[in-house]
Amino acid sequence: MTEYNFAYLDEQTKRMIRRAILKGLAIPGYQVPFASREMPMPYGWGTGGVQVSAAVLTPKDTFKVIDQGADDTTNAVSIRTFFQRTAGVATTTTTSDATVIQTRHRIPEEPLHEGQILVYQVPIPEPLRFLEPRESETRKMHSLEEYGLMHVKLYEDISRHGHIATSYAYPVKVEGRYVMDPSPIPKFDNPKLGDMAAIQLFGAGREQRIYALPPYTQVVSLDFEDHPFEASKADHPCGMCGATDSYLDELIIDDAGGRMFVCSDTDYCEVRQAAGHKRKDAA
């Protein structure tokens, strides 16, 4: 029988991570270095998010994990099970019941409320990396607010595609100061980042960075005057619940290449279906 410390990490490590989180909350959007620990799962599985969750969970919390909006992927199930075992916390798939939500690639459709914490898994925390690989230089750009390069990236997008084609990890400016990568959420979710009632924490395990947005933080998606930011999504209603306001995944539903658009947020879709919402027609 293996004895785990609460939420797997030892108390000293959790204190170190909490200090990084508090610093992140004090300087919204600023990437705080932290000493990432080995976790019993590979890096691609969100070890940064897992460490942040481990540092903020308390025995009374109710924990939810979503992966691309779904609670039932292998990744989501394994992280949920991990904290069930190591922290003994209650788990849920219902967004409004959760106190801590760890997510990969989505923000829940249902607006979060005060007291909730949303923990993002981040693969690449540095938004300037695309054009400036030197870490020493990107750090200087952040400290001196030299963000022209971020617009060069968007310029390239427009010159190549006729519009800003960046649809995931769309860069934002936080409180008029730090430019931040919101992790690979679809840009449809970007407007939810700002003015959110919940605390948002971002953990990058391999890159050893934590950053944060305290509640009700101003978050603006970068754009051009003549190419304004648009929170786009597929122009369909959900094929299961008929929702027209949620982010949709496209599914192949039969061998003939038939397709259906459904809510990527499975909890949102199920709650709507349970409340009697159905797709409008069978077209």
Added chain:
Amino acid sequence: MTPLLSVQGITKRYGTHIGCADVSFDLYPGEVMGIVGESGSGKSTLLNCMAGHLTPDAGQVVFDTRTDGPHDTITMSEPERRMLGRTDWAFVHQHARDGLRIGVSAGGNVGERLMAVGERNYGDIREKATDWLGRVEIDASRVDDRPTTFSGGMQQRLQIARNLVTGPRLVFMDEPTGGLDVSVQARLLDLLRGLVRDMGLSAIIVTHDLAVVRLLADRLMVMKTGRVVEAGLTDQVLDDPQHAYSQLLVSSVLQV
């Protein structure tokens, strides 16, 4: 008249080796200063000290800023100096690749400085970039092409456009024609001369090529082992060099 740039006693040592020693001169608006010497003469060290890429051990580099008048750029804060580097100053590297973003289109390369100073209208940025490509004789149809698809001469012209787009008042050039074929050099020199004249640019050009300074520089400094051994009007120095080393330099060119 206030000098645009006043360099006083610039000294840079590398351990016991002298990079450049006690260099002083004034550059007035619209003037082009050439700095010639062999490799190892200290001309590149001096250029990098003036442009803020190296910190000299002694001396001042006083620039007449637009907003605050003369300021020592060596003691000014790093954000101020970097801002100067994106606005009133420009730096043309010998190797275009050092001065370009190789993974970014020609238009993006030219537009970067505009975006760095806050321009946020894509159409305007693209129009200015296209206009500048024309001014350095790059066809507008290449605006979305990456510099990797450009010839060496085109890359160098693109680097120049990228530097001049914000209308800098002072351009530092480090061997701007180095490494290019002779015919390409001639075209680039013609272009540079036109731009300097049309824009009333002030420039400091470091080169070992006396043809470059003959064509572009109003005044000349000859450097040897870190020190200025002779300075004067370009034609005067080239036609009637006084210092033995200048005479050697000029005569060696005549033999080529």
